Each structure stands twice: as structure tokens, then as C-alpha cells.
Amino acid sequence: MTRWLDEDEQRTWRNFLATSELLYAALDRQLQRDAGITHASYIVLAMLSEAPDRSLRMSDLAVKANSSPSRLSHAVARLEARGWVRREPAPQDGRGTVAVLTDAGWQMLADTAPGHVTAVREHLFDQLTPEQVRALGDICATVLDGLDPNRVARPC
Amino acid sequence: MTRWLDEDEQRTWRNFLATSELLYAALDRQLQRDAGITHASYIVLAMLSEAPDRSLRMSDLAVKANSSPSRLSHAVARLEARGWVRREPAPQDGRGTVAVLTDAGWQMLADTAPGHVTAVREHLFDQLTPEQVRALGDICATVLDGLDPNRVARPC
DNA sequence: CTTAGATAGTTGAGCCTTCAAGTAAAGGAG
DNA sequence: CTCCTTTACTTGAAGGCTCAACTATCTAAG
Numbered sequence: 001m002t003r004w005l006d007e008d009e010q011r012t013w014r015n016f017l018a019t020s021e022l023l024y025a026a027l028d029r030q031l032q033r034d035a036g037i038t039h040a041s042y043i044v045l046a047m048l049s050e051a052p053d054r055s056l057r058m059s060d061l062a063v064k065a066n067s068s069p070s071r072l073s074h075a076v077a078r079l080e081a082r083g084w085v086r087r088e089p090a091p092q093d094g095r096g097t098v099a100v101l102t103d104a105g106w107q108m109l110a111d112t113a114p115g116h117v118t119a120v121r122e123h124l125f126d127q128l129t130p131e132q133v134r135a136l137g138d139i140c141a142t143v144l145d146g147l148d149p150n151r152v153a154r155p156c
Numbered sequence: 157m158t159r160w161l162d163e164d165e166q167r168t169w170r171n172f173l174a175t176s177e178l179l180y181a182a183l184d185r186q187l188q189r190d191a192g193i194t195h196a197s198y199i200v201l202a203m204l205s206e207a208p209d210r211s212l213r214m215s216d217l218a219v220k221a222n223s224s225p226s227r228l229s230h231a232v233a234r235l236e237a238r239g240w241v242r243r244e245p246a247p248q249d250g251r252g253t254v255a256v257l258t259d260a261g262w263q264m265l266a267d268t269a270p271g272h273v274t275a276v277r278e279h280l281f282d283q284l285t286p287e288q289v290r291a292l293g294d295i296c297a298t299v300l301d302g303l304d305p306n307r308v309a310r311p312c
Numbered sequence: 313c314t315t316a317g318a319t320a321g322t323t324g325a326g327c328c329t330t331c332a333a334g335t336a337a338a339g340g341a342g
Numbered sequence: 343c344t345c346c347t348t349t350a351c352t353t354g355a356a357g358g359c360t361c362a363a364c365t366a367t368c369t370a371a372g
Contacts, residue, residue, distance in 0.1 A: 002270035012293035019296040020176035021222040066177040095350045114158035127302040137168035140175040146283040251320040251367045
């Protein structure tokens with residue numbers, strides 16, 4: 001027998017769905033309008049910018065960007081065409097590819113990040129108390145661990 | 157000057173993003189595999205199934221499904237082609253359209269809902285305590301209210 | 313009654329994502 | 343060394359979403 005959602009669960013589920021969809025859509029619109037880039041692509045650049053040598057293996061980048069290999073491959077192809085990312089063969093492994101953030105990509109991030117952070121703050125963190133921020137972080141960490149157990153555990 | 161995210165905010169933001177993306181992707185895959193339907197389309201059917209006469213004006217349905225008018229229009233067109241939804245002109249307003257869930261659509265929901273609820277429970281609610289469920293609901297309600305103030309307030 | 317503006321919904325083009333299939337190199341067994 | 347399996351990534355086609363433009367109807371002002 002199916003165990004249906006109780007009232008609290010129902011409410012939480014609908015609020016969560018609405019929040020993630022509307023929040024994501026709002027951020028996507030802001031980035032698209034101000035920088036002509038998708039939120040998904042922005043994250044790809046952001047993850048590269050934090051990595052040593054501003055470069056990452058495609059598979060590692062895919063994990064950090066919550067992306068499937070295929071999606072990342074297409075996204076990096078588009079970013080490469082715009083001159084923001086470059087691809088090189090991976091050393092030590094002939095199968096691999098490393099994506100590298102170019103100077104133009106770095107510059108574009110530097111120009112775009114302030115507006116984006118402001119939007120995130122406005123829509124999300126300005127609404128919440130520090131306790132709620134920590135609680136939300138904990139809850140998501142728990143759920144994440146159930147979705148993909150090797151995620152948090154890995155040394156990074 | 158941009159106020160960057162502090163450590164707690166950073167962590168929460170990344171966990172939230174990863175959670176919503178991976179959770180959504182998992183549910184989408186489950187529905188696609190078991191029922192050949194997108195999560196977004198499933199929600200459209202689910203919202204119709206709860207409405208009086210199993211029918212809603214397109215604009216009301218769009219709000220309930222967190223969808224833009226255009227997205228909903230396309231989605232309903234696809235659902236109509238599959239025989240799960242029917243469109244009728246709205247009474248009293250020649251501009252309007254009401255979407256109606258057909259018997260076939262109702263049946264398809266009845267077949268699909270158990271598996272979907274099980275997946276939601278497994279990925280989300282089985283991981284959380286009742287207190288966390290309520291806390292998450294409250295946090296999302298707060299954020300939602302900031303994103304779209306007329307949302308909660310409306311009498312429904 | 314006429315007209316200007318707002319509202320409801322649809323459409324098509326272009327972009328993004330998914331899925332399945334394909335290439336190529338690495339690793340491991342015999 | 344050879345073959346087989348696994349891993350890493352890419353590709354093309356099909357489908358969904360976004361944006362801007364369009365049609366039709368309603369509302370309100372004069």
C-alpha cells in the first residue's frame with residue numbers, strides 16, 4: 001500500500017517545489033538578461049574559477065555542477081565557442097579532457113558575479129534568519145546524502 | 157559594494173542548489189521511465205485532479221503549476237494530444253480557456269501517483285524528522301512570500 | 313458608441329537538456 | 343601480448359522551455 005503524504009509533508013513538498021522552481025527561474029532570468037548566460041553555465045564557470053589552475057576534469061566538473069556528462073559536454077562546447085572555456089587533453093589519461101577557464105571567462109565572471117550574488121541574497125538570504133540559513137543547510141545536506149552518498153564523504 | 161555570501165550562506169546555497177537539482181532530476185527520471193511523462197506535466201495533471209470539476213482556467217493552472225503561460229500552453233497542448241486533457245472555452249470570458257482532466261488522464265494519474273509518492277518519500281521525507289519537515293516548509297513559505305507576495309495571501 | 317489599453321492565451325524559433333549510441337583509451341585476466 | 347570490460351567523453355536527434363510577437367476579447371474613458 002502506498003503511504004500518502006500527510007498534511008505537513010504535503011505543504012512542505014509544495015512549498016519546496018514552488019520555491020526551488022521560482023527561485024531558479026528568477027536567477028536564470030536575471031543572468032540571462034544581464035549577462036546573456038544560463039544559470040547552469042554560470043555555475044560551470046564559477047566552479048572552474050575556484051579550482052586550482054582554473055581547470056577541472058570534465059567528470060569532476062560535472063559533479064560540482066550537478067550535471068550529467070552529456071549536459072556538461074554540450075554546455076562546455078557552447079562556452080568554448082564563446083571563448084570563455086578552453087579544452088585540453090588530460091595529462092596521464094588519454095581518455096580525459098580538462099576544461100580550463102580562459103581570461104575572458106574569468107573577466108566575464110568578475111563582471112557578472114556581483115549582480116548574481118545580489119539577486120541570490122535578495123531572493124533567499126534577506127528573507128531568512130541566520131538560524132534558518134543554518135537549518136536549511138543542514139536539511140539539504142541530509143537529503144543530499146541520501147540522493148548521492150559519495151558526494152559529501154569525498155575529500156574533495 | 158557587493159556583500160558576498162558568508163560561509164554558512166555559501167554552504168546553504170550550494171546544498172540547496174544541489175538538492176533541488178538532483179531531487180528534481182531523480183523524480184523526473186522516475187516519472188519518465190515509469191509513465192513516460194515529465195514531472196512538470198505530472199504536476200499539471202495533479203493540479204487539475206484536485207480542482208472542482210477537474211478543471212481550471214489556464215492562468216490559474218499556470219500559478220498552481222509554477223509555470224509561465226507559454227510553458228503551460230505548450231504542456232497542455234502535448235497533454236491534449238495524448239488524450240489526458242481537453243480544452244474548452246471559458247464561460248463568461250471569451251478570452252479564457254479552461255483545461256479539463258479527461259477520464260483517461262485521471263486513470264493515468266491513478267496509475268502513476270503511487271510510484272511517484274513513493275519516490276518523493278524515499279528521497280525526501282524518509283531522510284527528515286517531522287521537525288525538519290515543518291522547518292523546511294516554513295522556510296520555503298517565507299522565501300516564497302518574498303518571491304511572489306500574492307501567492308500565499310490569495311484566498312484560493 | 314468608439315477607442316485605447318489591459319488581459320488571456322497561443323504560436324514559432326531558437327536554445328538547452330535528455331537519451332541512446334558511438335569512439336577511444338585504460339585496466340585486468342589469461 | 344590479446345581480448346574483454348570498464349571508464350571518459352562526445353554526438354545527434356527528439357522533446358521541452360523561453361522569449362518575443364501575435365490574436366482575440368474585455369474594460370473603461372470620453
